[in-house]
Amino acid sequence: MPLPLFMNGTHKLISDSALHSAAFSAQTLLPEQASLFPCLTKPLRISDAALSLTFNPQEMTDTEIDAMAEDLCAVLIRHLNINEAAISLALTRVSAANWKAEVYDPIILPSLARLYKKPGYSL
Incomplete structure (x- = not known):
């Protein structure tokens, strides 16, 4: 997805691949934009991330789910310093009717000891 960027007073859209190309560097960013592109200020790590999220809010629209997915990817990119392709x-x-049988009993309960964030409820 292209990212908005202001260069030399001009608004441009920069693709993810361009952000990681040798021709594009942090020197082309305005100082206030550098924090938006940590991949340009430090080398990308060669690693991957896989995230599987099971959730219950049935009232979420597809647009809201898409936005959540984009936000989750942005968090992984920022904290792991990886490319979106990874x-x-x-x-x-x-x-909610299937949560206990499909998620709580088979996934959460057996993993309680190693969960980073434990649920504040029990079923």
């Missing part, structure tokens, strides 16, 4: 993301919606 990310795999799965989003699975499960109804």
